[in-house]
Amino acid sequence: MGSRQFRPKLWALGLTVVLCAAMVALGIWQLKRGQEKAELAARYEAAAQRPPREMTAGAWAEPGVIERARVAGRFDGTRQLLLDNQSHRRQPGYRVWTPLLLEHGGIVIVDRGWIPADGDRGKLPPLPVPQGEVRFTGYWRTLPEPGMRLDVDNCAPxxxxxxxxxxxxxxxxxxxxxxxxxxxxxxxxxVPGGYVREWGAGPELSPNKHYAYAGQWFAFAAVLVGLFVALSFRPKT
Incomplete structure (x- = not known):
């Protein structure tokens, strides 16, 4: 390149820095998401090795802790919730949350799994529940939290x-x-009476896709830097 010299344009330099910073930040975020998924899967696996404890009305889930537990009571099918914006294998749907009236008093919310959404958002799926006294095991944990919480009133009638x-x-x-x-x-x-349940497993909890996305973002940043350098060599004047 004896007849060419490195003379980048300021606007190109600024744009490259901004875009590269954004891509690297997205890559780091995907790496963190992957690590979070891997840690969550490990907590499910560790919990599965321990005997379940009996759930009581005063139970409280500790942040970051997943436990095996056992419940007994009757489902209240008249007051169910549908957790919105839940996907499974890229299909939109809901998670079905059903209150269980504990046999010794109190109430606990049971996640009975994922169910697909109808194409018509105004048409909700039927949600039958097992009748009579039920007893089953599962995992006890804190409520799921979104990456960004929307300003909605979930308590509104x-x-x-x-x-x-x-x-x-x-x-x-x-x-x-x-x-x-x-x-x-x-x-x-x-346990009968539920929907799609893949606690601690399944594609939604796999960290691999996040690591792949992170690699893509870092590769995009590297390609952008390469293009910037290559295009910044211009003939000497």
Missing amino acids: APWPRIVQYPTVDELRCIYGESLPGGLFLMDAD
């Missing part, structure tokens, strides 16, 4: 079943009463 957007413990207690424990019970996959 609405017909049942209600569609909600990641309700907090306070919002659930507003709906069901102050005796509600602070957590969510995930019904085991082999």
